[in-house]
Amino acid sequence: MPSAKIYYDADANLDVLKDKVILFLGFGNQGAAQAQNLRDSGIPNEKIIVANRPDHYAEDAKSRGFNVDHDFANAAKTADVVFLLIPDQVQPRVFNNEVAPNLKDNAVIVVASGYNVFYKLLKFKPSQDVVMVAPRMIGSSVRSLYEKGKGFPCFVSVEQDGTGKALESALALSRAIGATKAGAIASSAREETAMDLFAEQALWPNIIMLFREAFSVLKEAGCSDEALCYEMWMSKEPAEIFERAAEEGFIQQLKHHSTVSQYGQLNGALALDGSAAREHFKHILNNQVGIRAYVDDDLADPRNPQVLNGKFCQEFSKIEDDLEKEGDANPLNVLYTKSEASELGQAEKRVRARLAGLL
Numbered sequence: 001m002p003s004a005k006i007y008y009d010a011d012a013n014l015d016v017l018k019d020k021v022i023l024f025l026g027f028g029n030q031g032a033a034q035a036q037n038l039r040d041s042g043i044p045n046e047k048i049i050v051a052n053r054p055d056h057y058a059e060d061a062k063s064r065g066f067n068v069d070h071d072f073a074n075a076a077k078t079a080d081v082v083f084l085l086i087p088d089q090v091q092p093r094v095f096n097n098e099v100a101p102n103l104k105d106n107a108v109i110v111v112a113s114g115y116n117v118f119y120k121l122l123k124f125k126p127s128q129d130v131v132m133v134a135p136r137m138i139g140s141s142v143r144s145l146y147e148k149g150k151g152f153p154c155f156v157s158v159e160q161d162g163t164g165k166a167l168e169s170a171l172a173l174s175r176a177i178g179a180t181k182a183g184a185i186a187s188s189a190r191e192e193t194a195m196d197l198f199a200e201q202a203l204w205p206n207i208i209m210l211f212r213e214a215f216s217v218l219k220e221a222g223c224s225d226e227a228l229c230y231e232m233w234m235s236k237e238p239a240e241i242f243e244r245a246a247e248e249g250f251i252q253q254l255k256h257h258s259t260v261s262q263y264g265q266l267n268g269a270l271a272l273d274g275s276a277a278r279e280h281f282k283h284i285l286n287n288q289v290g291i292r293a294y295v296d297d298d299l300a301d302p303r304n305p306q307v308l309n310g311k312f313c314q315e316f317s318k319i320e321d322d323l324e325k326e327g328d329a330n331p332l333n334v335l336y337t338k339s340e341a342s343e344l345g346q347a348e349k350r351v352r353a354r355l356a357g358l359l
C-alpha cells in the first residue's frame with residue numbers, strides 16, 4: 001500500500017464556499033462543534049442553517065446565534081452543502097425521507113462517518129457530490145482544539161463526484177471546520193468503516209473480556225475489589241499509558257515503566273501466539289463487518305470485491321427503532337444490564353458507592 005496523502009490548509013481554497021448555503025443537520029456532539037468552527041472560519045452566519053427538531057439542541061443552536069429551521073424538508077431546499085450530523089442509525093430514515101427528495105441536484109452531502117455510505121443505506125442522486133470529512137475526535141475536542149488554533153486528526157474522502165469538483169469542496173469544508181490545520185488524511189468510507197467497526201467489534205470486545213477475566217482471576221486469588229479497581233483502571237494508569245503511546249510510541253512508552261515491568265511486558269507479549277486472535281479478527285472483519293480479505297488485499301484494486309451488508313449491518317438495521325425505547329425493550333439497555341452483572345461490574349459498583357465523594 002502506498003502512504004496516504006495528507007491534505008493541509010494550503011491544499012484547500014475557502015473561496016469555493018463563497019455564497020454557498022450550508023446546512024447542518026443536527027447540532028449534537030459534532031454538529032455544534034463543526035458549525036461553530038465553520039462560522040469562525042469566515043462563513044457568514046446568514047449562509048448557515050441548523051436543522052433540528054424543536055428541543056434543547058435547537059435552543060442551544062439559537063442561543064449561539066444560528067438560524068434554526070425545524071422543518072428538515074424546507075431547510076434542504078435551499079442548501080448547497082449538507083453536513084449529516086445526526087446519529088448514524090437515524091440517518092437513513094431522516095435523510096432518505098425528508099432531506100434527499102428536496103435537495104438540489106448538485107448538492108454536496110458531507111458525512112462524518114463512512115458507515116451509511118459504505119453499506120449504501122443513503123439515497124443520493126448521481127449528480128450530487130458525496131464526501132466524507134470524519135474527525136477522529138469527540139465534538140468538544142473538535143471545538144476546543146480549533147479555539148486554541150490547533151488542528152485535529154480527520155479522514156477525508158470523495159465517495160461520489162457528481163459535479164467533478166467534489167474534492168475541492170471536501171477540502172474547503174475540511175479547512176473550514178479546522179481539519180486541515182494539522183493535516184487531514186486521505187481515506188475512504190470503506191477504510192473508515194472497516195477500522196471503526198473492527199475496533200468496536202473485535203479489538204475493544206477483547207480488551208473488555210481480558211479485563212473482565214483478569215479481574216475474576218485476581219479476585220479468586222484473594223485481591224480485594226478496591227485494590228483491583230484502582231490497580232486496573234481507576235488510577236487512570238491505562239489512560240496515561242495510551243497517552244504516552246500516542247506521544248512517544250506504542251512500544252517506546254514502556255521505557256517509563258520499571259525494568260521489571262518492561263521485561264515482563266515485552267517478554268510476555270512476544271511469547272504469546274497471536275494466531276488464534278488473528279483468525280478471530282479476520283473472521284469478524286470478513287463476516288460480521290462484511291469486508292472480505294481486507295487485510296491482505298490491495299484496496300486500490302477495482303477487482304477487489306466489497307461484500308456489502310455484512311452480518312452486523314443487517315442485524316443492527318433490525319433493532320434501530322428499538323434503540324429509542326425505554327427499559328428492557330431497548331436492546332442496548334439489556335446489554336448494559338448483562339455486562340454490569342459481571343464480577344468486575346458488580347465490584348466496581350460497590351467500590352464506587354463506598355468511595356463516593358473521594359473519586
Ligand code: NDP
Binds near residue numbers: 112136
Ligand atoms: P449526536 O448523537 O450528538 O447527535 C445529536 C443530534 O442529532 C441532535 O441535534 C439531535 O437532535 C439529532 N437527532 C437525534 N435523533 C434524531 C432523529 N431521530 N431525527 C432528527 N434528528 C435527530 O451525534 P454525533 O455528533 O455523535 O454524530 C454525528 C455524526 O458524526 C455521526 O455520523 C457519527 O458517526 C459522527 N462522528 C461522531 C463522533 C463523536 O465523537 N460523537 C466522532 C466522529 C464522527 P434532536 O434529538 O433534538 O432531534
